[in-house]
Amino acid sequence: MEIRRNLLRLLAVLFAFAMVAAACGSSDDDDSSSSSSGSASATAEDHGDDDHSEEEEEDTGGTLSQDAVEKAVSGEGSDDAAEEEAASDCPQDRSTVEGIFAEADCNRDAIIAMITEKMEAGEWGVNSDNHLIGPAGMEVDLNACPADWDDKAGLTDDQIRFGQTTVQSGNLAAYGNLSLGMQIWFDYIDSLDVLSGRDIEFIIKDDGYVAAQTIEYVDELIESANVHLLQGLGSPNGLAVYDKINEECIPHPFYLSGHPAWGDPELHPWTTSYQMSYSTEAVLWGTWIKVNLADDLPVKVAGLVMDNDFGLAYEMGFEAYAEQNPDVVAEYLPVRHDPAAPTLTNEVTTIAAFDPDVFISMTAGNPCLLAIQEVEASGLYDRLSAAFTPSVCKGIAAYLAPAGMAADGYWIV
Missing domain, CATH: 3.40.50.2300 (Response regulator)
Known part of the structure; x- marks a missing residue:
C-alpha cells in the first residue's frame, strides 16, 4: 500500500509539472521538413477560419489561431481571467522573488492535491482497460507498449533516473545553462526529501545539437542507463528520436523546443513541450x-x-x-x-x-x-x-x- 501511495504521489507530481508547464506555454511539433510543412498548412487552415473550435486549434500542435492571438493582445476576455486568478486561495505578492515563489509553491501544492484526489478516486490513472487516463481527455493505451515495458524503470527505493540530451558545445552552447539550472533545482528538491526518500540522478549528454549524436545518446540512456524519463533540446534532435521514445512508452516531458510537432497526443502521447509554439x-x-x-x-x-x-x-x-x-x-x-x-x-x-x-x-x-x-x-x-x-x-x-x-x-x- 505504501509503494502504491508513493507511486501515486510521484505521478501526481509529474502531472502537476505538466499542467504548470501547459499554463506557461504551448506544446508542439512534427517530423523533419515534411512535418514543418504539415504544421504550416495546419496553421494556414486555422487562419482561414477564425470560427474553428478550441478542439480544432489543438490539432495544430498547440498553435493558437490568429483570432485567439488577436483577442489576447487586445485584452478581450482579460476580466474573466483576472476574476479566475483572484479566486485563488494562494497569496499573490509578486513584488518580490520570495512572493512569486510562495505563490508558485502554493499553486503547485494545490494542483498536486487535486490530481492525487482524482487518482485515488479512480478518475485518473490506469483504468481496468490498462489505459492511462488524465486531464482534458488524456488517454494513453498502455497495451500498445512493449511486452517488457515496466512503468517503474529507472525508479528504485532511493533514486529516480532522469536522462537529458542537450547542447553544451558549439554555436548553441549557451543553452547548456538550462541544464545547469535544472541540476541546481533537482539538488534543491533532493534536499527537501519530498520524493518519498528518493533522489534525482540527472544524466546529461551533450549532443552538440547534432541529431545523429542525439540518437546514439538516447539509445544509451534507454538501454544502459535505464532512465525513468527523457528530456531534450532542439527541434531536429527531438524529431530524430521521438518516434522511438514514444514506441518505448518512455515519458518525454517538457521538451525544450517550440516546434509544433510536440502537440500530438494521438501518435506521440509521451512527448510534450513546455514553451510557446x-x-x-x-x-x-x-x-x-x-x-x-x-x-x-x-x-x-x-x-x-x-x-x-x-x-x-x-x-x-x-x-x-x-x-x-x-x-x-x-x-x-x-x-x-x-x-x-x-x-x-x-x-x-x-x-x-x-x-x-x-x-x-x-x-x-x-x-x-x-x-x-x-x-x-x-x-x-x-x-x-x-x-x-x-x-x-x-x-x-x-x-x-x-x-x-x-x-x-x-x-x-
Missing part, C-alpha cells in the same frame, strides 16, 4: 506589425532563417500568416543560413538589398547575436520600422548585451 510566435509577430505599424501597412518583411527543422517552423509559420493577411504583409522574403556558419554577412546583404520594413531573426544560439551585429553593420537597421529577435534568444547576457547598442530597439514577443 513557434507557429504561435509567428502569428504574434504579424499581430504586432498589424497593431503597431498600422499607418505603414502593408509592409515588406524579411526573415533570417536557420536552415533546419527549427528555423523552418518559424519560416513556414510566418509564411502562413503572410498568405492569409496580404493587407498586413505585402512581401515576405525568408533567407536561410547554415546553422554552423561563422558569419551571416552574405545572408544579411541579401536581406538589405530586399530593403524590408521589418526584419525578423528566425534563428537560435550565437547566430542571434551575429544577426543583430550584421544588420547594424550593413546599415539596414536604421531603415527598419521594426526588428525582432526570437523568444529563444531573449537571454540578455548571451545574445543582447554583447551586441551593445546594436540590440537597442529589438522586439521579443
Whole structure:
C-alpha cells in the first residue's frame, strides 16, 4: 500500500509539472521538413477560419489561431481571467522573488492535491482497460507498449533516473545553462526529501545539437542507463528520436523546443513541450506589425532563417500568416543560413538589398547575436520600422548585451 501511495504521489507530481508547464506555454511539433510543412498548412487552415473550435486549434500542435492571438493582445476576455486568478486561495505578492515563489509553491501544492484526489478516486490513472487516463481527455493505451515495458524503470527505493540530451558545445552552447539550472533545482528538491526518500540522478549528454549524436545518446540512456524519463533540446534532435521514445512508452516531458510537432497526443502521447509554439510566435509577430505599424501597412518583411527543422517552423509559420493577411504583409522574403556558419554577412546583404520594413531573426544560439551585429553593420537597421529577435534568444547576457547598442530597439514577443 505504501509503494502504491508513493507511486501515486510521484505521478501526481509529474502531472502537476505538466499542467504548470501547459499554463506557461504551448506544446508542439512534427517530423523533419515534411512535418514543418504539415504544421504550416495546419496553421494556414486555422487562419482561414477564425470560427474553428478550441478542439480544432489543438490539432495544430498547440498553435493558437490568429483570432485567439488577436483577442489576447487586445485584452478581450482579460476580466474573466483576472476574476479566475483572484479566486485563488494562494497569496499573490509578486513584488518580490520570495512572493512569486510562495505563490508558485502554493499553486503547485494545490494542483498536486487535486490530481492525487482524482487518482485515488479512480478518475485518473490506469483504468481496468490498462489505459492511462488524465486531464482534458488524456488517454494513453498502455497495451500498445512493449511486452517488457515496466512503468517503474529507472525508479528504485532511493533514486529516480532522469536522462537529458542537450547542447553544451558549439554555436548553441549557451543553452547548456538550462541544464545547469535544472541540476541546481533537482539538488534543491533532493534536499527537501519530498520524493518519498528518493533522489534525482540527472544524466546529461551533450549532443552538440547534432541529431545523429542525439540518437546514439538516447539509445544509451534507454538501454544502459535505464532512465525513468527523457528530456531534450532542439527541434531536429527531438524529431530524430521521438518516434522511438514514444514506441518505448518512455515519458518525454517538457521538451525544450517550440516546434509544433510536440502537440500530438494521438501518435506521440509521451512527448510534450513546455514553451510557446513557434507557429504561435509567428502569428504574434504579424499581430504586432498589424497593431503597431498600422499607418505603414502593408509592409515588406524579411526573415533570417536557420536552415533546419527549427528555423523552418518559424519560416513556414510566418509564411502562413503572410498568405492569409496580404493587407498586413505585402512581401515576405525568408533567407536561410547554415546553422554552423561563422558569419551571416552574405545572408544579411541579401536581406538589405530586399530593403524590408521589418526584419525578423528566425534563428537560435550565437547566430542571434551575429544577426543583430550584421544588420547594424550593413546599415539596414536604421531603415527598419521594426526588428525582432526570437523568444529563444531573449537571454540578455548571451545574445543582447554583447551586441551593445546594436540590440537597442529589438522586439521579443
